[in-house]
Amino acid sequence: MIPYGRQNINDDDIAAVVDVLQSDFLTQGPKVPEFESAIAKYCGVDHAVAVNSGTSALHIACLALGLGEGDWLWTSPNSFVASANCALYCGAEVDFVDIDEYGNMCASTLAEKLKQAERDGRLPKIVVPVDFSGHSCAMVEIHRLAQQYGFKIIEDASHAVGAEYLGRPVGSCEYSDITIFSFHPVKLITTGEGGMALCKDASYAQAMMQLRSHGITRDQQVMESIDAGPWYYEQQQLGFNYRMTDIAAALGLTQLARLSEFIIKRRELRSLYDQFLADLPLSLPRESSDVRSSWHLYVVRLNLDAIERTRREVFESLRTKGIGVNVHYIPIYQQPYFRKIFGSSYDLPNMRQYYEGALTIPLHPQMTESDVEKVVLALKDSVL
Ligand SMILES: *Cc1c(COP(=O)(O)O)cnc(C)c1O
Numbered sequence: 001m002i003p004y005g006r007q008n009i010n011d012d013d014i015a016a017v018v019d020v021l022q023s024d025f026l027t028q029g030p031k032v033p034e035f036e037s038a039i040a041k042y043c044g045v046d047h048a049v050a051v052n053s054g055t056s057a058l059h060i061a062c063l064a065l066g067l068g069e070g071d072w073l074w075t076s077p078n079s080f081v082a083s084a085n086c087a088l089y090c091g092a093e094v095d096f097v098d099i100d101e102y103g104n105m106c107a108s109t110l111a112e113k114l115k116q117a118e119r120d121g122r123l124p125k126i127v128v129p130v131d132f133s134g135h136s137c138a139m140v141e142i143h144r145l146a147q148q149y150g151f152k153i154i155e156d157a158s159h160a161v162g163a164e165y166l167g168r169p170v171g172s173c174e175y176s177d178i179t180i181f182s183f184h185p186v187k188l189i190t191t192g193e194g195g196m197a198l199c200k201d202a203s204y205a206q207a208m209m210q211l212r213s214h215g216i217t218r219d220q221q222v223m224e225s226i227d228a229g230p231w232y233y234e235q236q237q238l239g240f241n242y243r244m245t246d247i248a249a250a251l252g253l254t255q256l257a258r259l260s261e262f263i264i265k266r267r268e269l270r271s272l273y274d275q276f277l278a279d280l281p282l283s284l285p286r287e288s289s290d291v292r293s294s295w296h297l298y299v300v301r302l303n304l305d306a307i308e309r310t311r312r313e314v315f316e317s318l319r320t321k322g323i324g325v326n327v328h329y330i331p332i333y334q335q336p337y338f339r340k341i342f343g344s345s346y347d348l349p350n351m352r353q354y355y356e357g358a359l360t361i362p363l364h365p366q367m368t369e370s371d372v373e374k375v376v377l378a379l380k381d382s383v384l
Pocket of ligand 1: 055056079080082083130156158159182183193195
């Protein structure tokens, strides 16, 4: 089976992890801050807070921006459920904004929805655009709306580590308050499980550093009581254990060293697909001129009017042929848990139409040109 995505681990990665295992620190040692600095430098941003998953990063980002009961968070329905769950963890309400041609939150639909929400007195406190498949959202437009309507932006860049927008790395936080990454093995680089929250604002970074470690501080500058002795620390708010281990951070550092190479390979594979799939009854994923996508996913859309099979039949036929296709994503609002909140009639037209024909075909740096040919042949066989 050629999987739709896969981690790429080499001897340097393994040696780095073994080094940590033989050192004094397994967690909270020197590798976590080193990885944070390296990511911050790569993205050209001031602060990076490492955590144990992208989901944890979303949660503490929401808390640092003050999300709570009675507040609204809006995100994209075309995402992993974590992009919406972070609101519910904070006791806030969630809603969705329909998608554009790139599978991202549509900026003009967002503008319309904000107008209506202002009339209803239900403006969101936070909007979470998701850089679907590694292609940046229209962040300039979304940022402009944030200034007009006063919401905060958490950019979910789980798919877009190593991508660029308007010539700058995603993660620079030029158009977001906080940007988060995931280092799950299927993403661009991995730490096993892991995530990062990036920001320019020192107070957000400080809040997130406390929140990832039980709400505890050892910093004398911010203590509420007089320092009682060298053992003294203070829990100042309710936090969590969301810390990244040194083992994970060491892996992250060696992975980051190869990120550019991974992106180049992904972009080459994407060009091959574009070339070989051009004549099939499919819509191929596009890239805006503002964007240099990381091509985390290559999602084709089946032109079901021109194909004699259903998406399910095409999917199953490809799986039988050893092609690890997938579907990204089931609309979040269709999940049984969310149906209980929204009711079963909640629907967004672009998302529905997109979901009906979407199919993710394999794309990851280990793939060879002959793997690409295999996928293309199998796909031809399944749709023609
Ligand atoms: C993977 C992913 C997450 C969650 O990241 P984890 O590290 O698995 O917790 C959040 N949002 C999106 C869009 C993702 O793809």
